[in-house]
Amino acid sequence: MTKKIDISWLRESATFTKPVIREIQRAANEGIYDIRGAGAKRSIPTFDDLLFLGASMSRYPLEGYRETCETEVTLGTRFAKKPITISTPITIAGMSFGALSAPAKEALGRGASEVGTSTTTGDGGMTPEERGHSSKLVYQYLPSRYGMNPDDLRKADAIEVVVGQGAKPGGGGMLLGQKISDRVAEMRNLPKGIDQRSACRHPDWTGPDDLEIKVQELREITDWQIPIYIKVGATRTFFDVQLAVKAGADVVVVDGMQGGTAATQDVFIEHVGIPTLPATRMAVDALKDMDMHRKVQLIVSGGIRTGADVAKALAMGADAVSIGTAALIAMGDNADEYEEEYNALGTSAGYYDDWQNGQDPTGISTQSEELAKRLDSSLAGRRVANYLRCLTLETQTLARAAGKSNVRNLEPEDLVALTVEASAMARIPLAGTDWIPGQGGRY
Amino acid sequence: MEFDLQDAGVRELNQALHADTAANAQFSVLHPGGKHNVATGAIHESTVDIQGHVGYYCAGMNQNATINVQGNAGPGLAENMMSGRVEVQGNASQYCGATAHGGLLIVHGDAAARCGISMKGVDIVIGGSIGHMSAFMAQSGRLVICGDAGDSLGDSIYEAQIFLRGSAASLGTDCVEKEMTEQHQKELAALLQQAGLDYDAASFRRYGSARQLYNFNIDNVSAY
Ligand SMILES: Cc1cc2nc3c(=O)[nH]c(=O)nc-3n(C[C@H](O)[C@H](O)[C@H](O)COP(=O)(O)O)c2cc1C
Numbered sequence: 001m002t003k004k005i006d007i008s009w010l011r012e013s014a015t016f017t018k019p020v021i022r023e024i025q026r027a028a029n030e031g032i033y034d035i036r037g038a039g040a041k042r043s044i045p046t047f048d049d050l051l052f053l054g055a056s057m058s059r060y061p062l063e064g065y066r067e068t069c070e071t072e073v074t075l076g077t078r079f080a081k082k083p084i085t086i087s088t089p090i091t092i093a094g095m096s097f098g099a100l101s102a103p104a105k106e107a108l109g110r111g112a113s114e115v116g117t118s119t120t121t122g123d124g125g126m127t128p129e130e131r132g133h134s135s136k137l138v139y140q141y142l143p144s145r146y147g148m149n150p151d152d153l154r155k156a157d158a159i160e161v162v163v164g165q166g167a168k169p170g171g172g173g174m175l176l177g178q179k180i181s182d183r184v185a186e187m188r189n190l191p192k193g194i195d196q197r198s199a200c201r202h203p204d205w206t207g208p209d210d211l212e213i214k215v216q217e218l219r220e221i222t223d224w225q226i227p228i229y230i231k232v233g234a235t236r237t238f239f240d241v242q243l244a245v246k247a248g249a250d251v252v253v254v255d256g257m258q259g260g261t262a263a264t265q266d267v268f269i270e271h272v273g274i275p276t277l278p279a280t281r282m283a284v285d286a287l288k289d290m291d292m293h294r295k296v297q298l299i300v301s302g303g304i305r306t307g308a309d310v311a312k313a314l315a316m317g318a319d320a321v322s323i324g325t326a327a328l329i330a331m332g333d334n335a336d337e338y339e340e341e342y343n344a345l346g347t348s349a350g351y352y353d354d355w356q357n358g359q360d361p362t363g364i365s366t367q368s369e370e371l372a373k374r375l376d377s378s379l380a381g382r383r384v385a386n387y388l389r390c391l392t393l394e395t396q397t398l399a400r401a402a403g404k405s406n407v408r409n410l411e412p413e414d415l416v417a418l419t420v421e422a423s424a425m426a427r428i429p430l431a432g433t434d435w436i437p438g439q440g441g442r443y
Numbered sequence: 444m445e446f447d448l449q450d451a452g453v454r455e456l457n458q459a460l461h462a463d464t465a466a467n468a469q470f471s472v473l474h475p476g477g478k479h480n481v482a483t484g485a486i487h488e489s490t491v492d493i494q495g496h497v498g499y500y501c502a503g504m505n506q507n508a509t510i511n512v513q514g515n516a517g518p519g520l521a522e523n524m525m526s527g528r529v530e531v532q533g534n535a536s537q538y539c540g541a542t543a544h545g546g547l548l549i550v551h552g553d554a555a556a557r558c559g560i561s562m563k564g565v566d567i568v569i570g571g572s573i574g575h576m577s578a579f580m581a582q583s584g585r586l587v588i589c590g591d592a593g594d595s596l597g598d599s600i601y602e603a604q605i606f607l608r609g610s611a612a613s614l615g616t617d618c619v620e621k622e623m624t625e626q627h628q629k630e631l632a633a634l635l636q637q638a639g640l641d642y643d644a645a646s647f648r649r650y651g652s653a654r655q656l657y658n659f660n661i662d663n664v665s666a667y
Contacts, residue, residue, distance in 0.1 A: 032659065144561070145523060145542040145561060145563070148523060148542065149504075149523070149525060149544065150484055150486075150504040150506060150523070150525065151506075153504075174659070176659075177657070177658050188582075189544070189563040189564055189582045189583050190582055190583075190601055190602070191601070191602060191657075193658075194601075194657035194658060195657065195658055195659055197580070197599070199561070199580065203522075203538055203541040203542055203557070203560040203561045203579075204500075204518065204519040204522045204537075204538040204541040204542070204560070205518075205519070210499070210518070213479045213480070213498075213499045213500065214499075214500070214519075216479065216480055217479070217480045217483050217499070217500040217503050217519075220453065220454065220457045220480045220483045220484055221457075221483055221484030221503065221504055222484075223457075223458060223461060224454075
């Protein structure tokens with residue numbers, strides 16, 4: 001008979017933790033690095049490390065449900081003839097058709113449109129379902145240029161030139177062969193069933209001077225009508241934002257390291273880029289330094305989950321935020337009802353991140369028609385709308401408590417930091433002090 | 444319609460090309476002076492004659508129009524072209540025909556590095572030679588080179604076909620010489636004729652993908 005072991009007596013190594021041991025074993029078995037979806041799982045400083053100072057003796061709050069607290073934002077006021085006005089400062093981030101199923105893309109469009117905000121295409125081009133169900137659609141212009149064509153460019157409400165993503169700044173992408181259906185293959189001009197690599201650099205420009213001409217080209221083609229965003233993964237954010245402004249962006253999108261992805265090497269997700277918190281500070285500083293804050297709008301993304309995250313990003317100076325992972329969860333990703341199927345895939349509800357492999361039981365990150373059928377796009381769209389409304393209400397609640405009649409009036413002065421790290425990164429004083437570590441330094 | 448870019452802006456020219464009145468119209472562009480984005484985003488079946496040199500992204504995303512450049516072209520000539528015909532009498536700089544989906548692009552002189560990068564269905568005919576990394580990740584369409592090619596021709600190529608009359612300094616990863624059948628010769632001869640070039644199709648060799656890198660395999664890791 002085997003002796004029963006009480007594992008509480010055993011000492012786990014802090015260096016070789018169980019997940020580390022598992023990964024070494026997996027690598028040795030499979031001979032390939034781990035590719036997965038979602039964002040960084042490590043613990044990093046986030047907006048959770050900031051707190052709001054509510055109104056008190058010297059500030060008075062606004063009455064909830066009675067006194068208005070505006071949430072509308074206009075994006076693209078610098079050069080575009082038709083800027084985009086959204087009724088809540090929360091947009092849906094670019095996620096590709098290919099990574100996501102057609103019903104998932106449609107649901108995101110439905111949800112965003114229901115609350116009056118925008119959604120975004122992704123690598124792989126624009127689908128008619130998505131265009132049809134999105135009242136405001138941002139069209140991504142990516143290095144792969146899969147599905148890129150001037151007709152869709154002209155149908156878009158804005159263009160987002162993707163230089164990088166927070167999950168993988170400096171990295172390209174790979175849609176594995178098993179996710180390539182006939183439709184995805186056709187949209188991308190490639191045979192079915194082969195891995196589709198997305199380049200890490202644009203094929204026809206290098207550097208910010210070229211990008212300036214590229215932005216002009218896109219404006220010429222669209223007759224200067226629609227806004228042009230430039231999206232960067234958070235790294236050298238101060239300089240990147242300034243160069244994006246110089247290149248002629250109407251809107252800069254900064255995506256922090258914890259931002260989600262559909263398929264990236266785990267080593268890349270966990271070890272490249274900086275968190276959304278310091279990136280937000282650097283981006284706002286960069287705009288202020290050029291006297292362009294609020295003239296070029298700033299959207300931040302990466303790990304936005306709650307109205308508190310939204311309100312803190314706005315208080316630090318962002319004009320809007322963007323969500324990816326949270327919108328997938330709102331649609332039903334990682335739902336308990338699929339626990340058995342998650343178990344069969346070797347995982348569990350709450351941990352599923354294999355968005356790259358096409359076997360998603362919820363029908364969200366798959367191209368299998370069978371699985372995709374499970375997602376009711378109108379119900380999922382409704383869930384996205386519900387979630388967006390909750391985030392908006394939470395944001396308003398915090399703004400009213402700080403006495404603000406417009407969520408964008410939130411300011412750094414409304415915030416304090418809980419940890420020394422967050423204080424240093426966000427340049428917000430540590431709670432109970434007027435101290436910011438390293439104040440006065442430059443990046 | 445005549446546009447002298449010494450007086451008028453590129454904006455006026457492009458706006459006119461996008462208007463419905465551009466259908467079947469003839470445009471003459473004088474003194475382009477190396478300006479960028481000349482005749483980008485044309486939609487209609489117009490004819491555009493550009494008398495001089497152009498900068499970046501001339502004829503970018505062209506649809507239907509026939510565009511002639513009586514000079515040299517800067518980087519990104521006819522990038523993402525969808526259809527129509529773009530012809531350059533002189534040389535073209537980097538990434539000409541990048542990601543283009545359709546139509547015919549002809550450069551009578553030489554083209555620099557990354558010609559036809561990521562091409563997605565276009566036909567490109569180069570009268571002279573081309574630089575390194577040309578047809579990198581080329582997905583579909585045909586690239587014809589009447590002169591020589593630089594290093595790493597067709598690196599990571601997918602289903603595009605390359606026809607080369609001279610020699611390549613080196614072939615890129617997963618690019619190999621393929622059999623030139625009679626059918627290929629016939630198709631190439633037709634393309635050369637369309638481009639107004641008088642070479643014997645039999646003097647070309649054909650290159651394409653060995654298809655070894657189509658699905659990730661750790662045993663090929665040194666090739667990545
Ligand atoms: C499934 C999925 C697919 C994505 N596809 C793209 C894409 O095609 N292009 C892009 O720029 N970003 C892509 N992203 C990143 C998002 O646009 C966004 O930056 C990120 O999701 C924000 O972080 P969050 O997931 O924590 O909200 C993708 C993210 C996910 C989760």
